[in-house]
Amino acid sequence: MTTKSFVLTLSCEDRPGIVAAVTTELADLGANIAESDQFWDQVTNRFFMRIAFIAPEGVGREAIEKALSPAIARFDMKTTLVDRSVRPKMIIMVSKFDHALLHLLYQIRVGWLEAEVVAIVSNHEDSRRTADYEDVPFHHWPVTKANKAEQEEKLLTLVKDTGADLVVLARYMQILSDSLSKRLFGKVINIHHSFLPSFKGARPYHQAHERGVKMIGATAHYVTADLDEGPIIEQDVERVNHSLSAADFAARGRDIEARVLARAVKYHLESRVMIVGTKTIVFTR
Template sequence: MSENSYILRIACDDQPGIVATVTSALASRGANIIESNQFWDRHTNQFFLRVGISVPAEIDKDSIVLTLNPSVDRFNMKLKVDVVSRRPKIIIMVSKFDHAMLHLLYQIKVGWLDAEVAAIVSNHEDARKVAEQEGIPFHYMPVNKDNKIEQEAKLADLIKQTNSELVVLARYMQVLTNELSSQFYGMIINIHHSFLPSFKGAKPYHQAYDRGVKLIGATAHYVTPDLDEGPIIEQETERVNHAMSADDFVATGRDIEARVLARAVKYHLEGRVMLNNHRTVVFTL
């Protein structure tokens, strides 16, 4: 039997009957629940629900939304429905350090990440060769204090023209303006080469080395107008020691960055990340 699969994400104030009402509505359309995750944040009283369903082929996305509209009205829900079979488009932005970008491209190539790279954007020419080898459009957008607004306007147009669902800052070493960060809030993921909130700003591994830390890490987070303070999606640490040099810290960090960013992108594209004010709810695999 041919079927369609969807991911439903629901957020609302917590109250009795949410899950029962939603699942009963879905059952009325012959939906089979194949995955379900829920979380109640007792501090904000917000309830988060992610449900994966399969339904008969004749039931499309609009039908699912119509079926759930009474539940949405009753509980004042925020509802998002994604088609599992879609291949989300993403834009990768990079400067000179290309390890995180290359890891993303590899994970897409082997199928672990299900996405289409609509464009690679850089303020340097270094990534052009890789983009051409992979058959991905390359956009060279050099940035300085005089053209930053103009270049970001081009980026915003590119996001809309390509219908990209996510922009990935894979060691893109330019600070986005408050306007762009706000316009695409929840759609831009950055990899910060530090275990935030420690060692923000430039050269965090060197800062960590100078402080003699025993653990270093990387943090993938959503970009906000507050530099390096956006909602955190994923983190990882690795042990270091006194015998290692600052360059050893950097080399270790590069590996962590690539892994953490890829996981964060996967969670986002699979609808596993839900924003909860300045925090996130991440329904991992």
């Protein structure tokens, strides 16, 4: 029997009966729930839920939305329904350091990440050979103060033309404008080579080395108009000591960055991340 996989995420004010209302409607459709996660934020009294389910043949998006509409109205839910049979599309942006880019491409190649890379954009030529090898369109867009606005408009056009669902800044060493960050809010993930909120801005490993830290890390977050202040999706750390140089810090950091970014992208693509103000709720497994 042909089936389709969907993911429903929802949020609303917490009160009794939410889970029952949603799962009853899905059961009536003959859907089979594969995963279910929920969280009650007692501070705000908001309820958050993610349900991955399999719908039987003949039950599509329209039928699911119609069945759930009474529950959505009753509880004043904010919902998103994703058809998992549609492969997400993403644009990867990179500068000279390509370790995070290469790791993402590899994880897609082996099937751990379910996505299609529709373009690689860079302000340098270094990754053109990688794009050619992967058979992905490459766009070399050098950025200066004079052409920054023009290049960002080209990016917005590229997002629209390719139907990209996500833009990944895989060590793309350019700051996006406030305007672009707002227009693409929730659709741009950056990897910051530091354990935020410490050591923001440029050369964070050198900042960390100068401070004599005992742990270094990396942070994947959504991009906002405030530099390195966006909602955090994933982080990781590694222990270091006084015998290591700043170059050693950077080498170890590159490994952490690639892993952290790939996990953050996976969580986003699987609809496991819900943005709540300056924070995120991430339903990992």
